[in-house]
Amino acid sequence: MPFIALKKSTGERVDITKLKSPREELVKGDLICQLCGVPMIIKSGVVRRPHFAHQPSIPCTTNYGYHPESDEHRAGKELIAKTLIKELAGYSTAGIEYEWRCEETKRVADVAILFPNGWVVVHECQLSSITVEELQKRTEDYLNAGIDVVWWLGKNADTDTNRQWCLSTFGECNTIDFKALSTYFKTDRL
Ligand SMILES: [Zn+2]
Known part of the structure; x- marks a missing residue:
């Protein structure tokens, strides 16, 4: 969706x-x-x-790892994109795209920053539970394709173990506060 x-x-x-x-x-x-x-x-x-x-009767048949998304996941993507647009404003001409299709990894990145010189940084909104091994594997897939990745953990994915993995791998950990998110989208959206 x-x-x-x-x-x-x-x-x-x-x-x-x-x-x-x-x-x-x-x-x-x-x-x-x-x-x-x-x-x-x-x-x-x-x-x-x-x-x-x-159309509900026709599922997405593709070799891209792509699953139906919840309203929350879409809201998470918007929050990430809006945060990035704010951060980049004024000094970057990079484009921000939703659902950027990565040919090398056969994955669809939730949000991608596309820099004019070819650099790509993907931002993944992870809400459903995920293991450190899976995070590691997806991260390596992107890195091997020359693409940097930033994880945003929320809901079921926001566990101590996953936070710790983010901190030790990237030196930082982004989380999505869903209470704040729903308030924000109720007041600010549409
Ligand atoms: Zn499809």
């Missing part, structure tokens, strides 16, 4: 978070999944942030 889809007619990448009124601006039937190419629809509600979705 992503923020990104492709226009079938032009191949153009569409970031739904940048559109004021997606149903006015996007043509029905012209949106496809960037991973598997099947048609996508727009989903939104009063509080729910607009996002794209497969």
Whole structure:
């Protein structure tokens, strides 16, 4: 349930978070999944942030490690992107993209900072439980592709063991406070 889809007619990448009124601006039937190419629809509600979705009967068949996302995960991605935009403002021309498809690792990064000289730093929002071994493996996959990675731990992934691993691996640990996040998105979004 992503923020990104492709226009079938032009191949153009569409970031739904940048559109004021997606149903006015996007043509029905012209949106496809960037991973598997099947048609996508727009989903939104009063509080729910607009996002794209497969039609429920058609799962995403792809070799990219990609799973359906929760509203919380989408909110987490937005929080990360907004934090990064604030941090980079004024001194960097780097672009920030949601759901950046990494060919080398066959992974979709939640948020990526794309620097004009080719450097990429991916930011992963991890809320579901994950082992240190898996964190290590995903991190190495990115590093071996020449891509730096930053983990943001929240909810079930925010354990002492995982925090400790982040601290000893990166010298820092980013966490996502979900109480603060939901308050923030209730007051500030839409
Ligand atoms: Zn798909």
